[in-house]
Amino acid sequence: MTFLLSVAPPVVLFAVLGLLFQSYRDDKPAWLLDFKAFSAKLKGYWTPLFLLVAPLAFAYNTVATAVYAVMVLFEWMIALVRWLLGIVLWIWNKGFMWYWRNVIVVPVVLIAKVVWHYLIVWPWRIYKTVYHTIRDSFSREGMRIGWWTTTLVASLVGIGYWLASWFEMDLFLFLGILLAEVPYLWGMGVLASMKDTGDVQGKKRADHHGVGIASAKTGMKYVGAAAAVLLVIYLVAYSGAIPAAGYPLMGLLINAAHAAGILGIGVCLVLFLSLAVLPTYILDKHDNGPLDEMLTLIRMGRDNVLKVLLAGLPVSLFSVFVGLVPVAVVGCAFFGVTALKEKALGNMAGVVAEEAASIDATVSDLNSDFAKWSEAVKAKPDVECRQAQIEYMTAFPLNLIDEGTSAMQGVQTVDYSAMKDSMERAFADREAIRIARVADLEGEIGELDQQISLEMDERSTYTVERSMDDGESWSVVANGVERSGFVDTGLESGSAYRYRVTANNRKGSSGPGNVAMASTRSTEITGPSGVSARAEGNFRIVLNWNDNDWNEEGFKVERSNDGEEWSQVANLDANSTFWVDESVTDTTYQYRVTSFRGEDLSDPVRTYRSAQPSLPAPYSSILESNSSSALVVWSHNANYRSAKRGGEAKDGEGAALSYDGLSRLEELQQARSMRVGERDQILTDAADDADYVMPRVTLLGSLPAQEDASRAMRILTFLLGMLALALLAGCALCTIIAYSGMVTQDVVRLTDGDQFYFVEEVRAVRKAHDNQPLLGFLLLGLTGVPMANLLSGLVLGMLGALMALTSPFGFSMPDIDFDIETEWSTGELFGAVSAGDIGDDMEMAGDGTVEG
Known part of the structure; x- marks a missing residue:
């Protein structure tokens, strides 16, 4: 009974819905009992039976109507699920699958192919090419061409450096570097022709040289254009010397320099690229005008610069092996000769250094004999020249590179005029000091003569008296004393004496002066x-x-x-x-x-x-x-030591006294004598100085002036040294140049066909999928990070859910109140998609797309 009461309300509710559905759809289920027909069939029969069956039929119809309502709801639910599934499948086909195929699969596959091709296949092909070219670099003809190329290039650069050092102008060095590209292009052309035709032994020498000459002629045009641009720029740089009237000319030069700079950029670009692709351009026998030729060379350089640069690393490594033998032979010969040269010149330098030290000591010695001094002065230039030559030859020829400008200068000989002027100035300064001092001394001597004359006329003498009885009686102990002191000897020890002094001159006497007392020491011993x-x-x-x-x-x-x-x-x-x-x-x-x-x-x-x-x-x-x-x-007071030890003490031997004082007249005469002696010594020194200096000044004035000795020979030696270094460089680098020329040609000839590999792959994908792969790269760049974050969030969410389901301790989410208002409809979410856009007959294809 309880069950019926709990089930009855839902059944009645669904029965009402069933009646509404029947009325709305104008449909009636076939399994319902028709009371009219039922009553007609039972009419005339037992009324009690009808009364018994009617309630059961009503209950049956109620349940049947409820079932009908459930079936209608289920049908509508299936229709809704099919509609939502159609939308999801449309999003899958038109959204995710398109995104997956065009934004992820195609770009990733293309990138993988390109990376594999350019980082694995191409380096391997370049490495094989570089490796297999090694044996061709040791051919006789290749080494000969490499030697000529290196020697000519180094010679032109050396001559440019020689002229730049001589005239102190970098323009010549730059011109030398530009001109050096002509023989380099010639050598690269010959080597490229030998490699391109497979004739590495050079049996078709004339044909190969023809390619080299053609490469040199073509490159000469651009070298000349670059040289002209360089000259115009240097003219502008030196146009500051143009006077005011030449301003229009300077303006023309500046404008020409601007135009030349624009042209120079293109020329320099062509020259740079031509070092690798010009021989190939000649071998392909292009017949273009000047502009087309430049554009073709630039295009060829653009297409091959990455290959050449990529080949630079293995070429550099293998060049060490290729050039090891010639470089070792040339290096051993060079450094061996250098060691022998330094040893021989070192011994010579020691001897010359000792001679130079002896000469410098003699020249700087003011007391040296004139004949010896003159010989040293005359020999000094020769010794200095020999020292400079030894130093120059010891560092030769490396000093030509390290110190180009100074190596071009001659040897500066002794500056006799400067030495003469210095000696004359020093003598004049000393003479002026002596003259001034002699004049001062003459004045002082004159003043002293006047004082001496006055003193001799008015001088005083002195009379010394002594008393031994406390001044009762006096006796003269000295008379006519001229000095202001007198020693009285022969006195008794332990006695007292009194003294007085009287002054006398030619006009009278002063009378006795004051009395002074003196006591002689006693000879008896005195205790402490x-x-x-x-x-x-x-x-x-x-x-x-x-x-x-x-x-x-x-x-x-x-x-x-x-x-x-x-x-x-x-x-x-x-x-x-x-x-x-x-x-x-x-x-x-x-x-x-x-x-x-x-x-x-x-x-x-x-x-x-x-x-x-x-x-x-x-x-x-x-x-x-x-x-x-x-x-x-x-x-405890432990500071008991005495602060001072010892008292006062007297000492003396009792020897006779003496007086060294001078009278006024003696003082004046002594002062005069000192000044006269100083004057005479100055005059003597002046005479000796003149006897010493004048012959030397005369000798220095007769010697040749300072000159830049050996400059012409050093200039010629510089040029010969640069040529010698060029020959050594040619011998050392002949195999490396031959190897680099041939391997460059091989690398340039490596191609992927008419188009770049990447372009061909893009075209193949576009043809296969009828889409634009480059759009996928753009979308991948724009959406790659958000999609990666979304996928990582989904993965983490799935992992979290999996852990929650499999956790033995259970998992519960905290209660979170989501209050999100949505104001968009399903139509706005899916655009113009509606139920009518998706047919009822939809099937899932094998590739994941929905067909119908």
């Missing part, structure tokens, strides 16, 4: 004073005293414990003022000191107090204490 003793802890006692005697021979030190019994403990030298007693104990000591001279002794002088060695006791105190301990600290 201030004797003191100080204990330094318990280690020693230090005695200090003052030495009062001027002529003692020494001191005696005595020591006593009780002041009554004395014992001598030291015998010291004169002028001693202290003594240290190290042999002390904890006892009181007294000391006395006595000075002595021979047998004479002074009275001993005792210390004014005794001294006892002892160690000072520390002073202690309690810093902190508690219930169970106490902290005891102390201070």
